[in-house]
Amino acid sequence: xSQIPQAVTWCLAAGLLVALVLLVAQWRAARARERxxxxxxxxxxxxxxxxxxxxxxxxxxxxxxxxxxxPVTDPLLTGTRYAADLASVVEQFAGAVExxxxxxxxxxxxxxxxxxxxxxxxxxxQQVAISEMQERHxxxxxxxxxxxxxxxNSQFGRRAQAIAVLCGSWPGRQRTSSALTDVVRGAKSRIxxxxxxxxxxxxxxxxxxxxxxxxxxxxxxxxxxAARHSQPNTTVEVNLQPAHNGACVVIDxxxxxxxxxxxxxxxxxxxxxxxxxxTRLGDPPQFGFAxxxxxxxxxxxxxxxxxxxxxxxxxxxxxxxxALLTQVEQPPVVALPVAAAAPARxxxxxxxxxxxxxxxxxxxGLPRRRRREPLASLTExxxxxxxxxxxxxxxxxxxxxxxxWERDAADTARRLGAFARGTRAGREADPTDTP
Amino acid sequence: MxxxxxxxxxxxxxxxxxxxxxxxxxxxxxxxxxxxRPVRTLSPEQRRMVDLCTxxxxxxxxxxxxxxxxxSVAKVLLxxxxxxxxxxxxxxxPAAQLPTSQLLQEVLDGLRARL
Numbered sequence: 001x002s003q004i005p006q007a008v009t010w011c012l013a014a015g016l017l018v019a020l021v022l023l024v025a026q027w028r029a030a031r032a033r034e035r036x037x038x039x040x041x042x043x044x045x046x047x048x049x050x051x052x053x054x055x056x057x058x059x060x061x062x063x064x065x066x067x068x069x070x071p072v073t074d075p076l077l078t079g080t081r082y083a084a085d086l087a088s089v090v091e092q093f094a095g096a097v098e099x100x101x102x103x104x105x106x107x108x109x110x111x112x113x114x115x116x117x118x119x120x121x122x123x124x125x126q127q128v129a130i131s132e133m134q135e136r137h138x139x140x141x142x143x144x145x146x147x148x149x150x151x152x153n154s155q156f157g158r159r160a161q162a163i164a165v166l167c168g169s170w171p172g173r174q175r176t177s178s179a180l181t182d183v184v185r186g187a188k189s190r191i192x193x194x195x196x197x198x199x200x201x202x203x204x205x206x207x208x209x210x211x212x213x214x215x216x217x218x219x220x221x222x223x224x225x226a227a228r229h230s231q232p233n234t235t236v237e238v239n240l241q242p243a244h245n246g247a248c249v250v251i252d253x254x255x256x257x258x259x260x261x262x263x264x265x266x267x268x269x270x271x272x273x274x275x276x277x278x279t280r281l282g283d284p285p286q287f288g289f290a291x292x293x294x295x296x297x298x299x300x301x302x303x304x305x306x307x308x309x310x311x312x313x314x315x316x317x318x319x320x321x322x323a324l325l326t327q328v329e330q331p332p333v334v335a336l337p338v339a340a341a342a343p344a345r346x347x348x349x350x351x352x353x354x355x356x357x358x359x360x361x362x363x364x365g366l367p368r369r370r371r372r373e374p375l376a377s378l379t380e381x382x383x384x385x386x387x388x389x390x391x392x393x394x395x396x397x398x399x400x401x402x403x404x405w406e407r408d409a410a411d412t413a414r415r416l417g418a419f420a421r422g423t424r425a426g427r428e429a430d431p432t433d434t435p
Numbered sequence: 436m437x438x439x440x441x442x443x444x445x446x447x448x449x450x451x452x453x454x455x456x457x458x459x460x461x462x463x464x465x466x467x468x469x470x471x472r473p474v475r476t477l478s479p480e481q482r483r484m485v486d487l488c489t490x491x492x493x494x495x496x497x498x499x500x501x502x503x504x505x506x507s508v509a510k511v512l513l514x515x516x517x518x519x520x521x522x523x524x525x526x527x528x529p530a531a532q533l534p535t536s537q538l539l540q541e542v543l544d545g546l547r548a549r550l
Binding site for chain 2: 127128131134135137138139140141142143144147150151154173175178179181182183185186188189194195202212216422423426427
């Protein structure tokens with residue numbers, strides 16, 4: 001009878017062992033399942049997270065700036081198809097955004113260009129009208145008003161021009177070659193605080209005609225920046241400096257200066273490394289540097305703003321290469337008066353300043369003397385005895401007027417003496433006429 | 436002016452001033468330069484004005500025309516140059532002090548007769 005319980009015990013033991021083994025196996029399987037489940041859950045979470053980040057961070061960032069790309073993914077997803085798909089989504093999105101932006105930029109530029117061209121035309125027309133009015137009116141009060149209108153109109157014209165340049169147009173007006181000094185003063189004419197701009201040096205250089213307007217516009221933008229970002233009681237100093245292979249316009253302000261980030265951004269815009277997008281100029285739009293960058297790239301001059309001025313503000317340097325420079329045309333100061341002014345120069349007072357080549361009557365009813373050169377016979381002491389003598393002088397009128405104005409003091413004295421003798425002789429001839 | 440007339444605007448030429456320092460100038464005011472005055476400190480327009488007048492007297496109207504500036508602007512510049520001693524002005528001699536027109540007519544007739 002004792003064998004039965006023993007057998008049962010063995011059976012039980014074996015069963016127990018089997019159960020134990022099964023249990024362990026089961027437990028291990030459960031652990032493995034749990035682990036893989038957790039892994040899967042993590043991956044799901046990571047994917048959710050990544051998809052969320054894509055929707056809320058990466059795509060909006062792309063849409064808004066098109067520059068910043070946050071780094072790709074979670075280590076859990078690297079190399080998976082999911083990551084590759086996401087990357088492709090981002091890529092396509094970026095492409096679509098870029099195309100949309102280019103299209104928007106182009107249509108904005110086209111629309112602006114058309115609108116601004118009309119404004120530019122109006123500004124130019126108005127300037128001509130104002131210039132004519134300045135010629136016509138001769139009262140200080142009227143002049144004051146006209147100068148104000150002129151000033152406002154010039155600034156208006158500059159703004160329109162800047163937008164036009166940004167939209168890819170030409171700066172507009174064609175000018176003749178002008179002295180560098182006048183180019184800077186032309187730029188000065190177009191900014192609000194022109195009285196604060198001081199031109200310190202004068203160089204004998206001129207800017208070739210095709211570059212005049214662009215350089216004026218670029219310098220005007222720099223001057224405007226300088227004046228705008230400095231105290232109203234400070235001056236903006238402009239120096240002109242001839243260099244080995246060109247010339248520099250150096251603009252120093254005593255303003256707040258720029259921080260390194262601003263300088264970097266400005267540098268990118270000025271060198272044309274960064275393209276300009278008219279739809280992204282900000283509000284209020286800041287396009288000074290962008291305009292200068294476009295002009296500098298197109299006409300081949302250089303602009304930098306990365307140095308500090310001795311007054312703590314910004315030093316802007318415009319470098320004009322020799323190709324854009326020429327010599328100042330000899331100003332016609334000598335030639336002009338000889339050619340055009342000589343007939344109008346009166347040794348006797350006259351009512352009308354305009355040249356009167358032939359005799360007529362002045363307002364006072366006096367006969368106007370016809371200019372005869374050089375009245376040589378009268379200068380001979382023996383000749384000035386009769387009123388008829390000037391006839392001899394008249395025949396010699398062919399002598400060049402050019403030489404006539406180069407005469408010295410002694411010559412002048414001789415002429416005046418001759419005139420006096422002539423008049424005296426005239427009076428003596430008929431004493432009843434003497435007043 | 437070397438370059439374009441419209442480039443440098445008149446308010447820059449006068450630095451915003453519109454009233455001459457004296458109000459005795461008119462179209463026919465005769466302007467002469469005082470020789471050998473330093474011109475380094477002058478603006479380009481003022482320098483040209485002095486240059487124009489060194490060769491002899493010129494009326495203000497002519498000076499303004501040669502400079503390509505409105506007369507009123509030229510007056511402002513002239514006022515400054517007279518103040519600084521670079522230029523001298525002379526009002527035209529009044530008609531009353533001149534020989535009568537009849538006398539001059541006679542002179543003219545005489546000249547014509549000789550011609």
